[in-house]
Amino acid sequence: MxxxxxxxxxxxxxxxxxxxxxxxxxxxxxxxxxxxxxxxxxxxxxxxxxxxxxxxxxxxxxxxxxxxxxxxxxxxxxxxxxxxxxxxxxxxxxxxxxxxxxxxxxxxxxxxxxxxxxxxxxxxxxxxxxxxxxxxxxxxxxxxxxxxxxxxxxxxxxxxxxxxxxxxxxxxxxxxxxxxxxxxxxxxxxxxxxxxxxxxVGMQHVEVTIMGDQNHAGTTPMDRRHDAVMGFVAFAHAVDEAFRSEAAPSTVWTFGRVTVSPNATSIVPGRTDAMLQIRDPDQARLNHLAARAKMIAENISVRGPVEIRTQVIAKLPxxxxxxxxxxxxxxxxxxxxxxxxxxxxxxxxxxxxxxxxxxxxxxxxxxxxxxxxxxxxxxxxxxxxxxxxxxxxxxxxxxxxxxx
Ligand SMILES: [Zn+2]
CATH class of the missing domain: 3.40.630.10 (Zn peptidases)
Structure with a gap:
């Protein structure tokens, strides 16, 4: 023994x-x-x-x-x-x-x-x-x-x-x-x-780029803005809602890195870059969720439209x-x-x-x-x-x- x-x-x-x-x-x-x-x-x-x-x-x-x-x-x-x-x-x-x-x-x-x-x-x-x-x-x-x-x-x-x-x-x-x-x-x-x-678990990293229109934060009326941070907030919220209903209890997802350009108090943000990390023990579910994020990016409607692009840049099975x-x-x-x-x-x-x-x-x-x-x-x-x-x-x- x-x-x-x-x-x-x-x-x-x-x-x-x-x-x-x-x-x-x-x-x-x-x-x-x-x-x-x-x-x-x-x-x-x-x-x-x-x-x-x-x-x-x-x-x-x-x-x-x-x-x-x-x-x-x-x-x-x-x-x-x-x-x-x-x-x-x-x-x-x-x-x-x-x-x-x-x-x-x-x-x-x-x-x-x-x-x-x-x-x-x-x-x-x-x-x-x-x-x-x-x-x-x-x-x-x-x-x-x-x-x-x-x-x-x-x-x-x-x-x-x-x-x-x-x-x-x-x-x-x-x-x-x-x-x-x-x-x-x-x-x-x-x-x-x-x-x-x-x-x-395996992991996928989805790179997210939100393109808005950089402008003066004092003079640009709210209905004329294309704010890349507001676009990010709407996208991240929609992803979170969708994943909560479609993911498994073992799935986790994180927007751990977000960069705002030019990141200044008096400028309507022109661009936001973010990284969405998804981890799951099931490869099919990882693929599904990454595709879901892409679909949300293509179809989301944001007040003052912005362009949202996603790209899977790293996959670990x-x-x-x-x-x-x-x-x-x-x-x-x-x-x-x-x-x-x-x-x-x-x-x-x-x-x-x-x-x-x-x-x-x-x-x-x-x-x-x-x-x-x-x-x-x-x-x-x-x-x-x-x-x-x-x-x-x-x-x-x-x-x-x-x-x-
Ligand atoms: Zn260790």
Whole structure:
């Protein structure tokens, strides 16, 4: 039986909370001194657990078991947003480490652990997992710079570990499982302990351009105006109404970026640019909603007509997770947390998205108190952290090999 040592799990999480600790949260942006300190600490912990620490050329850190047979890879990332919480990412890495140790103690082998580089996008969102899975060519990102002007190539050359970097072939693994905090309120609101993720949502970005007629705000009578902001307000309201009746409970949509030109108090706005982001686990519904927004743009009547154009400029397909692994997690959750778990979609992107394209993959969520994340208050009850790791350990046990 894989028996999680809860003290060891929580002590490791607490130790990492101190590296880059900032109030109750953590500041550990990818490839900064604190990020490297944390990941060097992890490399030593991997070695103590009998896992060989291996850095790959983009800075992913793996802990590989000695067995020659394909292992179950468990992990996530250990970097944070410019201001983040103490659990986002690192929970999945430490769960992997603890399960590797607990499996070893139970005479079982075949857990590998990973801390993917730069998940939060200092240089590129999901940098390490996208390069490792082959989705993003390494050569395409080496000249990327971060907001302080550092070049990725120079940052990687500056890491002594990477002089001995090894390519880690995906064939070493038979599955990838990522434990993560939910970062939303669903589990916490329902008083549940475990979310078994079936799909990671897809996303479409619809660029919206509203063309009006720029003019003097004092002298242009109301019935002579073509106001690009009023056009935006009418469009956004119509989209919101239509989506409320046609979307699913799992759909979310956001006008997160709006720019007004020329953005001056005494000028009737001539142009508004906005970005509508739609997220949903279902590709057909994403397509339908993006088309609906276009239809609204073409048919809406605005007092003082304006021209509204829409264009889908980015499409990221949903990532369905591996059905067999999902049901393995679900039966472990039912066994250990009966009535306190659910199947759900992930509204946030994770390293599991690119990895799911090359390995059977699954994800397990634990609750985020009040649904807060990417902030210093991010937190999860300690017994929920332990429960999540316990369920994951029980789920992977049948996939492991007995030690000779
Ligand atoms: Zn994360």
């Amino acid at each position: 894989v028996e999680i040592n809860s003290t060891r799990l929580l002590e490791d999480l607490a130790a990492l909370r101190r590296i880059g600790g900032h109030g109750t949260g953590v500041v550990r942006e990818a490839f900064t001194a604190t990020d490297l300190e944390a990941r060097r600490w992890l490399a030593r912990r991997f070695a103590e657990a009998g896992l060989r620490p291996v850095w790959d050329p983009v800075g992913n850190l793996f802990g590989l078991p000695p067995t020659g047979r394909p292992a179950v890879l468990i992990g996530s990332h250990s970097d944070t947003q410019p201001e983040g919480g103490w659990l986002d990412g690192i929970y999945g890495v430490i769960c992997g480490l603890e399960i590797a140790r607990a499996a070893e103690e139970a005479g079982l082998k075949g857990i590998a652990v990973v801390s993917f580089a730069d998940e939060e996008g200092t240089f590129e969102p999901l940098l390490g997992s996208r390069v490792w899975s082959g989705e993003l060519p390494f050569s395409a990102v080496q000249d990327r710079t971060d907001r302080n002007g550092r070049r990725l190539r120079d940052v990687l050359t500056g890491m002594p570990e990477l002089r001995a970097a090894e390519h880690v072939p995906p064939q070493l693994f038979k599955a990838y499982i990522e434990a993560h905090i939910e970062q939303g309120p669903i589990l916490d609101d329902a008083g549940e302990a475990i979310g078994v993720v079936e799909t990671i 949903p990532a369905p997770l591996d059905a067999a692994l999902v049901s393995t997690l679900a039966s472990a959750a039912e066994r250990l947390a009966s009535g306190r778990w659910r199947r759900m979609a992930s509204g946030a992107l994770h390293d599991a998205v690119p990895v799911s394209r090359i390995l059977p993959s699954a994800m397990l969520f634990v609750p985020s108190i009040a649904g807060k994340s990417h902030c210093l208050e991010e937190d999860t009850r300690l017994d929920d952290l332990v429960q999540g790791c316990t369920v994951l350990g029980a789920a992977v046990e049948p996939l492991l090999l007995r030690s000779p």
